[in-house]
Amino acid sequence: MSxxxxxxVNILNAGVFGGSWRFPGTDGTASYTIEHYTSIAKRAEQAKLDAVFLADGPSLDPQIRHRTANNLEPTTVLARIAAQTERIGLIGTLSSSYNDPVELARRLGDLDYVSGGRFGWNVVTTAGAVAARNFGRTSEPGHALRYRRAAEFTEQVVAAWAARTALVSSQGRPVVxxxxxxxxxxxxxxxxxxVIFSADQDIEHARAFRAEIRAGAAAFGRRPEDVVVLPGLSTVVGGTEAEARARRELLDEILPREYARGRLAGQLGISLDGxxxxEPIPxxxxxxxxxAGGSQTFYRMVKAIIETERPTLxxxxxxxxxxxxxxxxxxxxxxxxxxxELWFRTGAADGFNVMPDVLPSGFDDFAGHVVPELRRRGLFRTDYEGTTLRDHLGLGLPDAGPYELRPLEPAL
Structure with missing residues (x-):
């Protein structure tokens, strides 16, 4: 098979841009309604996308003063989407830092079963002092500690799925x-x-990242072709190039400055006061x-931009x-x-986790105009060939590995 x-599609509240909720014709509070998510998911299924994706964090971000947020728990939303769709995959983010693996395995395994084998679990370690305080800690756990727990946590979840003898979905178990x-x-x-979500600005770095992950999988005894790498891609679509640029310029104009500065300061772990x-960031x-603490993925990305382009703040x-x-x-x-097409054909990506600028309008533009163009080039499916998320991704059921259910240290 070629x-x-x-x-x-990443259904990220009103859109990935910080000022998306202010965009003309957009309902800035729509992300607090279930219809926002189900309507986009139905449109994604009509376009034959692999999956919808929901990001999440177990905290109320103080930046809520400056932009709307995802305020509904992912498995709750995805269960509703599952009931209103038939084929589209369902990927939700749930923390390995502040959950119990046995409870989470049952919740996600049940959702995979009732959805007909369409669920995927985005494993994350939860960074940030805000989330830590929400769980009674004074500071966030160290980066290495979070990832050690994540590895053990994931093994426990997979072991619990492998041990199920009833209510097993048609895809065997959720995609990790x-x-x-x-x-x-x-x-x-x-x-x-x-499936690996990544963040890359540079095509050569993306190619190296994908090659490294696939080689690493082989070192763990896995088949490299059983790993799908999907970089995040934010899109601003226009009928003409001038229309697209004008849309982007408007999004820059309506970006809340306090939000942008606060988010960047948090990502870099430094104060931007003064x-x-x-001025450029020294x-x-x-x-x-x-x-670095927090999310090292985005820290690396922003640090590289600062060092190579030396932009003003x-x-x-x-x-x-x-x-x-x-x-x-x-x-x-x-x-x-x-x-x-360039990124796909040169081995920098197996596809993309698409993050439209504004929701739902930006996704309507992508699904209605970009997807048909990809089909004309023979790059994207015209219909689903199977019923499960593994079918859509071309993934088989991997070996559960030498994982055993055993006690895990309490949540961080």
């Missing part, structure tokens, strides 16, 4: 999804990940990526658009399809 392009660009994250991805928009303030905020570091492509459907 290699196939894979596409998910992992996102992490740090050294610890790449090792975890190679060890347990079947730094004007006309590179000497940034530590080595492996020494204002220009950096516009480049990131409050989205945190995923690559942004602006253009016509044909131009965006050109970019997707």
């Amino acid at each position: 290699r196939r392009l894979h596409l998910n 999804v992992q996102a992490g660009g740090s050294s610890d994250g790449r090792r975890l991805a190679s060890r347990v990940g079947e 730094l004007s928009d006309d 590179p000497e303030l940034l530590v080595a990526p492996d020494e 204002g220009r950096l905020l516009k480049k990131l658009s409050g989205g945190g570091g995923h690559r942004i492509v602006v253009g016509t459907p044909e131009q965006i399809a050109d970019d997707i």
Whole structure:
């Protein structure tokens, strides 16, 4: 079977851009209604996408003052989507840091069963002091500790799924999804990940990342072709190139500055107080990526931009658009399809986790114009060939490994 392009849509509140909720014609509070998610999921299924994806974190971010957030728990939303769709995959983010593996295995295993084998679990380690305080801690656990627990936690969940003798889904068990660009994250991805979410601005770095993950999987006794790498891709679609650029410029104008500065400061772990928009961030303030707290994936991304492009703070905020570091492509459907095809055919990606600029309008543009262009090029399916998420991804059921159910240390 020839290699196939894979596409998910990330239903990220009003859109990935920090000011998306302010975009003309957009309901800024729609992400607090279940209809927002079910309607986008139905549109994604009509477009024959592999899956819908929900990000999440077990905390109420103080940045809620400046933009809307995902306020509904992922498995609750995905259960409703499952009831209103038939084929689209369902991927949800749930923390390995602040959950119990046996309870989570049952919850996710049951959702996989009732959805007809369409569920995928995005394994994350929860960074940030805000989440830590929500669980009675004064500071976040160390990066290495979070990833050690994540590896053990995932093994326990997989062991629990493998031990099920009743209510087993038609795909055997949920697909394990992992996102992490740090050294610890790449090792975890190679060890347990079947779908890998990544963040890359540079095509050559993306090719090297994919090759490293696949080689790492082989070192763990896995088949490299059983790993699907999906970088995040933010899209701004216009009928003409000028329309697309004008849309992007408007999104930059309506970006809440307080939100953008606060998010960037949190990602870098430094204060931006006193730094004007006309000044660059001094590179000497940034530590080595492996020494950074929080999300090292996005820290690496932003640090690389600062060191190679030396942008002013204002220009950096516009480049990131409050989205945190995923690559942004602006253009016509044909131009965006050109970019997707280049990354796919040169081995930089197996597909993309698509993050539309504004929801639902940006996804309507992508599904209605970019997807048909990808089909015209023979890159994307015209219909589903199977019923499960594993079918869509071309993945078989992996060996459960030498995992055994055993006590795990209490949540971090």
